[in-house]
Amino acid sequence: MTTVESPATRQYPPTYRPSTLQRILPFAIAAVVPFVLGATTGDVVFWWKALITVVVLAVVARLAWKWTPRGELTHREDMRLWRTPGDRSWAAATTFGLLVLPFILASDFTPPMDFPWATWFAVVNLVLIFAMGAAAFNLLVGYSGQISLAHVAFLALGSIVGGIVGVQWSGGNMWLALPAAAVAGAVVGAISGLPALRLKHLYLLLATFGFHFVMMLVWREYLQEYFGFVGIRFKGENSPRIASWLHWLPGIDPDQNGEFVITGQFRWYWVIMPITVLSILFMVNVVRTREGRAFAAVRDRDVSASLLGINVARSKLMAFAVSSAVVAMSGTLASFYIGSRGEDSFNVQTVLNYAIIIVVGGFSSIQGAIFGSAFFWFLPEWFKWAREELWFVRDIDFLSDYPSEIDLAIKGFLVVVILMFKPDGLAGMWRDCKGWLGRRLAGSSR
Amino acid sequence: MSEPILSFDDLTVQFGGVRACDSISGRVDRGSLFALIGPNGAGKTTLVNTISGVYKPLAGATVHFHPDGKPVEDLLTYRPYQIARLGVARTFQNLGLFMGENVLTNLLLGRYIHENTRLISGGLFTRGAVKRELAAREAIERVVELLDLGEFKRDPVGDLPYGVQKRIEFGRVLAMEPELLMLDEPMAGMSVDEKQDMIRFIYAAQDELNTTVFLIEHDMGVVMSIADHVMVLDFGQKIAEGTPAEMQRDERVIAAYLGTEMAEN
Structure with a gap:
C-alpha cells in the first residue's frame, strides 16, 4: 500500500531548532565569499563575477531562511535582532551586500x-x-x-x-x-x-x-x-x-x-x-x-x-x-x-x-x-x-x-x-x- | 488592629479657588483592600495623584508610607519616580499605556525599577544586559500567565480592545511588584464578565504578590462585595469611613450618591 506523502510532512516541524552552526553558516558564507571574489582579479570578466555574486546571494538568503527557529520562540530567541526567517534572510543578504559592494564599485565596470x-x-x-x-x-x-x-x-x-x-x-x-x-x-x-x-x-x-x-x-x-x-x-x-x-x-x-x-x-x-x-x-x-x-x-x-x-x-x-x-x-x-x-x-x-x-x-x-x-x-x-x-x-x-x-x-x-x-x-x-x-x-x- | 502601610493626614489640594481635597485623613492597613468611592468630581483621583507625587498638597499635610521592614518614608519629600521606586504603583483612569508599543514592551516597562541595565551596557548588549533582560522577561511571563495575555504579546496596545488594555495596564503595575497598588477605576467601562475577571485578578495579585490594594471605584456593588474598608469622598471632603456594610446604611453616603434634599435641611 502506498501513501502519498502530504506536503505538510515535508515542511518544517512546528518547533524546528537549527544548530548554532546552521544559524551562523549563512552569515559566514556572506562574509567570506566577497573577499574571495575580490581577490580573483586579473582578466576575470565582470559579468562572470556578477553571476557568482547573485548565485551566492540567493544561496545565503535561502539558507538563512531555512535555518531559522520555527514555532513558539524562547525568550532568548525572541531577543535576537533577527527573529523571523525573513529578518534573517535580509540580514544575511545585507551582510553579503555590504561586503561585496566595495569590490563591485571599485571595479572598472x-x-x-x-x-x-x-x-x-x-x-x-x-x-x-x-x-x-x-x-x-x-x-x-x-x-x-x-x-x-x-x-x-x-x-x-x-x-x-x-x-x-x-x-x-x-x-x-x-x-x-x-x-x-x-x-x-x-x-x-x-x-x-x-x-x-x-x-x-x-x-x-x-x-x-x-x-x-x-x-x-x-x-x-x-x-x-x-x-x-x-x-x-x-x-x-x-x-x-x-x-x-x-x-x-x-x-x-x-x-x-x-x-x-x-x-x-x-x-x-x-x-x-x-x-x-x-x-x-x-x-x-x-x-x-x-x-x-x-x-x-x-x-x-x-x-x-x-x-x-x-x-x-x-x-x-x-x-x-x-x-x-x-x-x-x-x-x-x-x-x-x-x-x-x-x-x-x-x-x-x-x-x-x-x-x-x-x-x-x-x-x-x-x-x-x-x-x-x-x-x-x-x-x-x-x-x-x-x-x-x-x-x-x-x-x-x-x-x-x-x-x-x-x-x-x-x-x-x-x-x-x-x-x-x-x-x-x-x-x-x-x-x-x-x-x-x-x-x-x-x-x-x- | 493591624499595622498601616499608608497613612495620610490633613491632606489639602487646591487648584486656584477649588479645593479638590479638603483636609482628608486616613490610613490603609497592610494586606487589606481599601476602597475609595464617591461621585464624579469628589477628588478621588486627586487624592491618588497626591499620594503618588504628581500633585503637591498645601503645607501641613503628611503622607507616610510604611515599607515592610524599613523605616517610615515621608512621601511628600519625594518625586513621583522615587515614590514608584519605593514600592507605590498606580494605574490610570484613562489608561497610561504606550499605545504604539507592543504588549511586551509595555509590560517590560513595569520591570524598569527592578532591572539595572545602563544605557552603555544595553547598547553593547553585554552578557550581563542579556541576562537581566531575560530575567525581566521571565518575571513578565508570570504576569502574562496570570492575566491571560499570552496571545496578545506582540500586538501594539493601541490595536487591542479596551478591556484587554485595562488588563495590560494592571499587568504592568503587577510587574512592578509594588507593596501598595493604587488602582484608579480599573473596571470603568467594562462588561460584567470583564469586571468579574478583574476582581479575580485583584484577588490573585493580593494572594500571590502580597500587595495592599487601594482601589478607586464607581461601581458600588463591586466595592461592597470586595472591599475591607471603604472611604467616601464628596466635593473634596471625607464624609464617611468604615466597613462596606456600615457605608451602605450611612445616610450621608446615600445622600451623596442618590442626591436627596438633605443638604437643605
Whole structure:
C-alpha cells in the first residue's frame, strides 16, 4: 500500500531548532565569499563575477531562511535582532551586500548609457556617514520625541574636536579624535538638552536652534583663531592612518613609505562601513533594552513614565547625550573623509537636509535614517545622469541651467508627497513590501 | 488592629479657588483592600495623584508610607519616580499605556525599577544586559500567565480592545511588584464578565504578590462585595469611613450618591 506523502510532512516541524552552526553558516558564507571574489582579479570578466555574486546571494538568503527557529520562540530567541526567517534572510543578504559592494564599485565596470559608476563610490561612503548621523538624530527626534535642530551643531562640534585632537594635537590621528568627539558630544549634548526639561515641541525646537547658532559662533571663532578663513585641512599631512600593528592583517599592505594612509574610496569604505554599522547596532540595542524603552515611554506619556519609576529629566538628557555623541562622531568622520571643513560647511541648509532625510526615511525608525540618507544622496546623482544622458531630458535647457535648485525643488516636492501619502516614509514602504512578500511566501510554502 | 502601610493626614489640594481635597485623613492597613468611592468630581483621583507625587498638597499635610521592614518614608519629600521606586504603583483612569508599543514592551516597562541595565551596557548588549533582560522577561511571563495575555504579546496596545488594555495596564503595575497598588477605576467601562475577571485578578495579585490594594471605584456593588474598608469622598471632603456594610446604611453616603434634599435641611 502506498501513501502519498502530504506536503505538510515535508515542511518544517512546528518547533524546528537549527544548530548554532546552521544559524551562523549563512552569515559566514556572506562574509567570506566577497573577499574571495575580490581577490580573483586579473582578466576575470565582470559579468562572470556578477553571476557568482547573485548565485551566492540567493544561496545565503535561502539558507538563512531555512535555518531559522520555527514555532513558539524562547525568550532568548525572541531577543535576537533577527527573529523571523525573513529578518534573517535580509540580514544575511545585507551582510553579503555590504561586503561585496566595495569590490563591485571599485571595479572598472562601465555600465551602459554612461551611468556614473565612478562617482557612486563617494556617494555610498557619504550615505553611510550620513546614515549614522541621521539615525542618531532619529533616535532623539523620532524615538525620544525631543524635537531638536541642534544636530548640525554637533557635526560642527565633531569637526572642532577633530581639529583640536585629530589635527592640532596629533597631526591626523582620527582614532583618537573619534572617541574624544563621542565624549565631547555626550557632555555638550546633555547640556544642550537642558531646555528640554522645561520646553516641548516648537519651543524646544527654537531653543535647540538657538544652540545651533551658538555653536556656529564657536566654530567661526575657532577657525579664525587657528586656521584663518580657509578652513581646516583634514587631508594631506593630516590624513588619518591605520595603526601600524594592523598591518599584519591580510590585504592591508603599507604604502611605499611604510605607512598606511586612509585615502581613496575603497580604503575609506572599510573604515566608514564598520563604524557606521557598529554605531547603528549600538543604537538599535539601546532602543530595545531598558533605557531605550524608557525613552519611548517619556515620549508617549511623561507622567505615566515617571510613575513607572523613570526619572524623566535624566532620561531626556541621556537621549540628548547618546544622540549627540554619535552625531559628533559622524561629524569627525565626515571631516576626515571630506578632507576640509570651512566657514560655511554647517549652514542652515544642512539642518534642513537632515530633516529631509528623517522625514523621507520615516520617523522613529533607525532603518528609515539609512533609507533617507540613501535617497538624499542618490537622487541628485540620478538627476544629474538624467539631465546629461536621457534623450528626453537632455534637451531641456531650463533643467541644466538651474541644477541644484531643481534638485532641491524635487526633494521638497517629494517630502510633501511622502508626508501626505506615506507619513511613515520609506521605512514604512519597506515594511509594507516585506509584509506583502512575507504573506506571499507564507501562503505558498507553509 | 493591624499595622498601616499608608497613612495620610490633613491632606489639602487646591487648584486656584477649588479645593479638590479638603483636609482628608486616613490610613490603609497592610494586606487589606481599601476602597475609595464617591461621585464624579469628589477628588478621588486627586487624592491618588497626591499620594503618588504628581500633585503637591498645601503645607501641613503628611503622607507616610510604611515599607515592610524599613523605616517610615515621608512621601511628600519625594518625586513621583522615587515614590514608584519605593514600592507605590498606580494605574490610570484613562489608561497610561504606550499605545504604539507592543504588549511586551509595555509590560517590560513595569520591570524598569527592578532591572539595572545602563544605557552603555544595553547598547553593547553585554552578557550581563542579556541576562537581566531575560530575567525581566521571565518575571513578565508570570504576569502574562496570570492575566491571560499570552496571545496578545506582540500586538501594539493601541490595536487591542479596551478591556484587554485595562488588563495590560494592571499587568504592568503587577510587574512592578509594588507593596501598595493604587488602582484608579480599573473596571470603568467594562462588561460584567470583564469586571468579574478583574476582581479575580485583584484577588490573585493580593494572594500571590502580597500587595495592599487601594482601589478607586464607581461601581458600588463591586466595592461592597470586595472591599475591607471603604472611604467616601464628596466635593473634596471625607464624609464617611468604615466597613462596606456600615457605608451602605450611612445616610450621608446615600445622600451623596442618590442626591436627596438633605443638604437643605
